[in-house]
Amino acid sequence: MSSGLRQTFVIARRDFLSIVATPTFLLFLLAPLFMLGFGLVGGLGASALDGDGSDNIVIAVVSPADAALLHAADAQMHRDYPGKSGIYRLETVVAGANPEKQARILAKKDDKNVYSALFGTLERPVIIEQNEGGLSGRYLASLAEMAVRAKADGSMRPLVQPEYQDLGSGANVGVTRKALGFGATFIIFMLTLLTAGQTVSTLAEEKANKVIEILAAAAPLESIFAGKVVAMLGVAVLFISFWLVVGIAGSLAAVAIFADQASLAATSAAGSAGAFNLADFAPAIGFPAFLGLGVIYFLLAFLLLGSVFLGIGALASSMREIQMLSLPITIFQVAMFGLGSAAANNPGTTLATVAQIIPFSSPFAMAARGATDPAIWPHLIAIVWQGLWVALVLWLAVKLFRFGVLKSGPGWRLFRKRTR
Amino acid sequence: MASTVIEASGLVKYFGDFRAVDGIDISVPQGSVYGILGPNGAGKTTTIRMLLGIIDPDEGTRSLLGSANPRSVSDRVGYLPEERGLYPGMKACEVIAFMGALRGLDWSAGRKRGAEMMEQVGLSRVVDEKIRKMSKGMAQMVQLIGSIVHRPELIVLDEPFSGLDPVNQGRLEALIGEERARGATIVFSTHVMAHAERLCDRLAIIAGAKRRFEGTVDEARGQLPLEVRYTPGDGAARLDGLLPAEATRRGDSFRFPIEDHAVAAWLTRLVDSGHGVASLSIERPGLHDAFVHIVGSDAVRDDAAMGDAK
Numbered sequence: 001m002s003s004g005l006r007q008t009f010v011i012a013r014r015d016f017l018s019i020v021a022t023p024t025f026l027l028f029l030l031a032p033l034f035m036l037g038f039g040l041v042g043g044l045g046a047s048a049l050d051g052d053g054s055d056n057i058v059i060a061v062v063s064p065a066d067a068a069l070l071h072a073a074d075a076q077m078h079r080d081y082p083g084k085s086g087i088y089r090l091e092t093v094v095a096g097a098n099p100e101k102q103a104r105i106l107a108k109k110d111d112k113n114v115y116s117a118l119f120g121t122l123e124r125p126v127i128i129e130q131n132e133g134g135l136s137g138r139y140l141a142s143l144a145e146m147a148v149r150a151k152a153d154g155s156m157r158p159l160v161q162p163e164y165q166d167l168g169s170g171a172n173v174g175v176t177r178k179a180l181g182f183g184a185t186f187i188i189f190m191l192t193l194l195t196a197g198q199t200v201s202t203l204a205e206e207k208a209n210k211v212i213e214i215l216a217a218a219a220p221l222e223s224i225f226a227g228k229v230v231a232m233l234g235v236a237v238l239f240i241s242f243w244l245v246v247g248i249a250g251s252l253a254a255v256a257i258f259a260d261q262a263s264l265a266a267t268s269a270a271g272s273a274g275a276f277n278l279a280d281f282a283p284a285i286g287f288p289a290f291l292g293l294g295v296i297y298f299l300l301a302f303l304l305l306g307s308v309f310l311g312i313g314a315l316a317s318s319m320r321e322i323q324m325l326s327l328p329i330t331i332f333q334v335a336m337f338g339l340g341s342a343a344a345n346n347p348g349t350t351l352a353t354v355a356q357i358i359p360f361s362s363p364f365a366m367a368a369r370g371a372t373d374p375a376i377w378p379h380l381i382a383i384v385w386q387g388l389w390v391a392l393v394l395w396l397a398v399k400l401f402r403f404g405v406l407k408s409g410p411g412w413r414l415f416r417k418r419t420r
Numbered sequence: 421m422a423s424t425v426i427e428a429s430g431l432v433k434y435f436g437d438f439r440a441v442d443g444i445d446i447s448v449p450q451g452s453v454y455g456i457l458g459p460n461g462a463g464k465t466t467t468i469r470m471l472l473g474i475i476d477p478d479e480g481t482r483s484l485l486g487s488a489n490p491r492s493v494s495d496r497v498g499y500l501p502e503e504r505g506l507y508p509g510m511k512a513c514e515v516i517a518f519m520g521a522l523r524g525l526d527w528s529a530g531r532k533r534g535a536e537m538m539e540q541v542g543l544s545r546v547v548d549e550k551i552r553k554m555s556k557g558m559a560q561m562v563q564l565i566g567s568i569v570h571r572p573e574l575i576v577l578d579e580p581f582s583g584l585d586p587v588n589q590g591r592l593e594a595l596i597g598e599e600r601a602r603g604a605t606i607v608f609s610t611h612v613m614a615h616a617e618r619l620c621d622r623l624a625i626i627a628g629a630k631r632r633f634e635g636t637v638d639e640a641r642g643q644l645p646l647e648v649r650y651t652p653g654d655g656a657a658r659l660d661g662l663l664p665a666e667a668t669r670r671g672d673s674f675r676f677p678i679e680d681h682a683v684a685a686w687l688t689r690l691v692d693s694g695h696g697v698a699s700l701s702i703e704r705p706g707l708h709d710a711f712v713h714i715v716g717s718d719a720v721r722d723d724a725a726m727g728d729a730k
Contacts, residue, residue: 007522010518011522014507206505209506209507209508210504210505213474214501214519214563214566217494218499406474406475407475
């Protein structure tokens with residue numbers, strides 16, 4: 001083993017152990033539980049609010065006969081589009097001497113979530129909208145249309161009787177694969193978001209404790225920086241492995257506990273929708289290669305972004321500066337994810353190619369490409385390309401640190417004149 | 421002639437517009453204890469950093485253990501920086517093992533040897549103690565041991581005595597002696613002349629970013645003339661003709677410098693004068709006086725320059 005590589009692993013080992021052998025690491029490890037907990041509480045709160053009588057309401061100020069027709073149409077709509085957005089709850093009020101005034105008063109009532117109010121005849125209704133051109137007005141118009149047709153036909157019986165057929169095995173594979181590509185991009189992004197950003201502060205301890213000079217005298221800065229990134233990568237891998245094991249164990253336990261119910265449900269699903277075929281959901285490159293590439297692209301995404309953040313953090317002179325850096329770092333990560341996910345949703349486009357070439361979005365975009373494109377060679381090129389960029393970013397980070405912090409080296413031409 | 425472990429020629433380093441080191445030459449013989457002396461801000465630490473390859477010189481050449489690339493021989497070098505620093509959450513034995521591992525020593529060997537060396541300096545009770553629980557002096561000794569645990573050929577110590585109490589200073593001097601006896605070359609910087617006078621075979625005095633002197637301790641002291649301290653036996657207040665014009669009086673005694681070749685003639689005059697002798701000493705001034713003489717007004721300049729640079 002070369003001296004530089006040995007020193008890289010010595011530094012990585014120390015950093016890794018010093019991170020994982022602390023109570024703080026336990027908090028970090030269990031952070032997803034807190035996220036899940038907060039998500040659950042938020043979801044419960046939202047659902048409590050949702051079921052608090054605040055439905056989206058449309059009102060019709062019409063005669064009792066027209067009201068009956070409108071309610072029948074509303075019931076038909078709710079049957080046809082169960083639980084869909086754009087569907088409102090209809091309330092009717094018997095029209096008095098001044099239906100317009102009634103409608104306007106009802107539309108402005110604060111205690112109800114009224115979106116639109118209708119008055120006039122069903123053939124020529126006037127609709128007052130909270131938001132001009134919104135869906136609620138169109139919904140009332142549709143109800144009136146159905147009611148008038150029913151009045152002419154004598155019933156609310158649908159004139160069209162469609163037969164719905166399954167598109168069939170493999171026919172919708174493009175959509176599935178795009179979704180799979182986006183899923184891979186999202187997972188890699190979430191994992192790097194959780195772990196890579198922490199490299200920004202890894203040199204802070206050495207700078208604060210003045211250990212940096214001991215390290216700099218003993219090992220090349222390249223080994224120090226690489227050791228730091230490798231240590232954090234080890235922490236990230238440990239974190240992911242832990243949750244993977246927890247997830248697998250949880251799934252196996254769930255299968256064992258609910259085996260009978262699951263078997264029943266599977267039989268029922270097979271009976272109603274045809275046999276489940278895993279091949280319908282397989283990425284173009286195949287599951288084993290897709291998963292393997294996913295792991296490699298996560299490692300490269302971590303190394304790339306981690307190296308950038310390490311380099312930036314190494315230049316910071318205080319913890320306050322490092323804290324200030326967390327926002328632009330998160331924005332940068334989200335921007336790269338945005339580019340990667342755009343590539344996932346538009347495979348084969350120029351945008352996708354650009355995202356695959358830009359080194360910091362390349363791991364996300366290439367992971368998505370594996371879902372829609374069976375070719376292996378672009379991945380080999382991308383892996384080499386991203387690896388080169390990891391080395392380049394580390395080299396640049398070291399150069400900046402040497403020049404900016406250690407005040408060593410000639411720097412760039414631009415600075416050289418100014419420093420004499 | 422003994423071979424050298426450090427050869428540097430014309431080292432120059434700028435920090436912005438500040439010329440921190442200005443054309444320094446250094447040559448350290450193998451197996452010697454070499455002192456780099458100078459006032460605060462003279463450029464000692466910057467010179468050491470350049471010699472070790474922590475920073476690169478803007479001009480000049482350097483060679484460490486025969487290599488023009490100091491990094492390539494870092495496993496054969498031990499270094500204690502001026503700014504002490506250790507990981508406070510680590511145990512002493514782990515810190516020592518880590519520092520040894522950085523220089524190529526096996527972790528377990530580093531732990532074992534570190535424990536032995538801690539015992540040697542009377543700190544065996546804190547081997548498993550975390551650094552944050554130790555006194556500054558103890559932590560400094562741990563760092564020193566970490567710097568030499570891999571038994572380097574060259575040991576570079578930047579201001580090793582600063583911050584140590586007299587007991588630990590004694591321990592450090594003993595440790596330096598042992599390392600030298602082992603065959604290591606030791607380079608240390610200091611502005612405490614007593615240590616340099618006791619330990620150094622050769623020394624360089626740096627002031628105003630330049631090297632003002634290079635040689636042995638005796639050669640440094642030889643930069644100043646002998647000093648006469650004389651108290652007349654008859655208590656005379658005026659000794660016209662016997663004392664030179666630059667003689668000063670403190671109480672009953674007189675002091676003045678004298679060249680080596682003039683000593684015999686002056687003693688003859690003293691006997692002839694008949695004033696007698698209550699006390700008389702003719703001595704070479706110490707390294708402290710030689711240092712002050714060599715550095716002169718540059719000491720003031722260095723402090724001012726450091727203030728500006730900061």
